[in-house]
Amino acid sequence: MQNLQFPEGISAQQFLAEYWQRKPLLLHNPLPGFECGLEADELAGMACDENIESRLVLEKDGATPWEARYGPFDEAIFADLPESHWTLLVQDVDKHLPEIAGLLDYFHFIPDWRLDDVMVSYATDQGSVGPHIDDYDVFLYQTKGRRRWKIHTRDVSEEEFIPDLELRILPEFEAEQEWLLEPGDMLYLPPNVAHWGIAEGECMTCSVGFRAPSMHEMATAWFEAALDDRMPPQRYRDPPLKPQTAPGEILPSSLDEFKALLEECLHRGRQNDRWFGRFVTEAKEHLQIYPRTKPLNEKAFHNRFREQAVIHRHHYARMAFSRNEHDGYDTLYVNGQDYTLPSDTGDFLPVLSHYRVLHFGYLQEWLEQPVYLSLLCRLYNDGHLQFGDDTE
Structure with missing residues (x-):
C-alpha cells in the first residue's frame, strides 16, 4: 500500500486531528514512487472528448477580465489561444487513465467514499482560474513546472464575488501566506480557504478533491x-373535530x-441507514455504468474468472460498505446500488472495496461459497466488474 509522506513530526493521525478541514499544510515530495506521465497534448485530447468534463479559463483585459469556456473542444481551438494567461482543466481524469487513478492510493487514510476525483490542470505562463474559494478539501500536487499559491483565511460572503461571472472570483485578494510549488510538492487546502494559484511558466497540477454534499x-x-x-x-x-367559528x-x-x-x-x-451508502457512492450523470446485454450465469462467470485469472473494477465504479450487525446483514454499495450479505463476511467486503484489481487465486476460497460467487457474478453482470478482454 502506498502512503502519503507527511512532513517530519506529522503522522496521518495528527494531520486528521490538527489540519484536516482546519488549516493548510505544505508537503515536500509526499508521493514517493508516483509518476504522473500525463502530457499537455494528451490532456488537450481528453478535453475534446464529449464524455469528459472540461473547461478553459482565460484572463483578459477589459470589463470582463475572466472568461470560462466549456468543452468538449475542437482541437483547432488550442492553436488560437494566446501564449499566456490561460488554464485548461479536465475533471475525473482518474476515471480514464489508470496511472492517474494510482494517485488515489496515497489517500486511503481518508474514507474512500469521501473522494471525488482527480482534476488535472495545464496552465501557460501566468495562467490561473483567479482568486476563489472551494467548498471542499483539496490536495494540489504539482507534477510539472512551478505554480505560486497565495491564500487567505478570512471569511468571504457570496456578495464579494465579481458579479455576472460564471466563475466565483474575488475582485480583491490580499494574501496572508504564499508558497512556490516545485514538481513533487503538494499543498493541502481546507474548505473555504480563499486561494489563487498562478503559473510561473508552463505547469501542470493534479487536484485531488473530496465530495462535500450540501x-x-x-x-x-x-x-x-x-x-x-x-x-x-x-x-x-x-x-377529533368540532365546529369552527372561523373555518379559515x-x-x-x-x-x-x-x-x-x-x-x-x-x-x-x-x-x-442504507440510503447513506447509496447516496455517497452515486456516480455523476456522465459516469454511469450499464448492465451487460449478455449476462453470465454463476457457473460461466466462475469459469471465465478462473481462465482470466484477474478481474478489474470498472473505472467509473465507486464502492463502499457498511456493517449492520443489528439486522444481520452487511451491505456493499456501488454507484448508488446496494447489495446485502450475511454479516459474517469477515475481510471479503474490505478486500472487494479496496482493490481495483482482484485475483482469482486470492478470492478462490470465497468463490467456493455460493453467497460470494453470486455477489461477484451480479457485480459483473451489472457492469461494475469487468475482464480485460470484455468488449461491452
Whole structure:
C-alpha cells in the first residue's frame, strides 16, 4: 500500500486531528514512487472528448477580465489561444487513465467514499482560474513546472464575488501566506480557504478533491429514500373535530396531527441507514455504468474468472460498505446500488472495496461459497466488474 509522506513530526493521525478541514499544510515530495506521465497534448485530447468534463479559463483585459469556456473542444481551438494567461482543466481524469487513478492510493487514510476525483490542470505562463474559494478539501500536487499559491483565511460572503461571472472570483485578494510549488510538492487546502494559484511558466497540477454534499442534497436524498422505501400508504386524518367559528383558521390540533405523521416518517427512516451508502457512492450523470446485454450465469462467470485469472473494477465504479450487525446483514454499495450479505463476511467486503484489481487465486476460497460467487457474478453482470478482454 502506498502512503502519503507527511512532513517530519506529522503522522496521518495528527494531520486528521490538527489540519484536516482546519488549516493548510505544505508537503515536500509526499508521493514517493508516483509518476504522473500525463502530457499537455494528451490532456488537450481528453478535453475534446464529449464524455469528459472540461473547461478553459482565460484572463483578459477589459470589463470582463475572466472568461470560462466549456468543452468538449475542437482541437483547432488550442492553436488560437494566446501564449499566456490561460488554464485548461479536465475533471475525473482518474476515471480514464489508470496511472492517474494510482494517485488515489496515497489517500486511503481518508474514507474512500469521501473522494471525488482527480482534476488535472495545464496552465501557460501566468495562467490561473483567479482568486476563489472551494467548498471542499483539496490536495494540489504539482507534477510539472512551478505554480505560486497565495491564500487567505478570512471569511468571504457570496456578495464579494465579481458579479455576472460564471466563475466565483474575488475582485480583491490580499494574501496572508504564499508558497512556490516545485514538481513533487503538494499543498493541502481546507474548505473555504480563499486561494489563487498562478503559473510561473508552463505547469501542470493534479487536484485531488473530496465530495462535500450540501445539507439540501443530503436531506433531499434522505427523504427520497424514505418515500421510496419506508413511507406507509396512509393519508392525513383529522383529529377529533368540532365546529369552527372561523373555518379559515388552522387549529393547533391539526398542526399537531401533521407533525405526528412527519415524526413517524423520521422514526421509520432511522430504521434503515442504507440510503447513506447509496447516496455517497452515486456516480455523476456522465459516469454511469450499464448492465451487460449478455449476462453470465454463476457457473460461466466462475469459469471465465478462473481462465482470466484477474478481474478489474470498472473505472467509473465507486464502492463502499457498511456493517449492520443489528439486522444481520452487511451491505456493499456501488454507484448508488446496494447489495446485502450475511454479516459474517469477515475481510471479503474490505478486500472487494479496496482493490481495483482482484485475483482469482486470492478470492478462490470465497468463490467456493455460493453467497460470494453470486455477489461477484451480479457485480459483473451489472457492469461494475469487468475482464480485460470484455468488449461491452
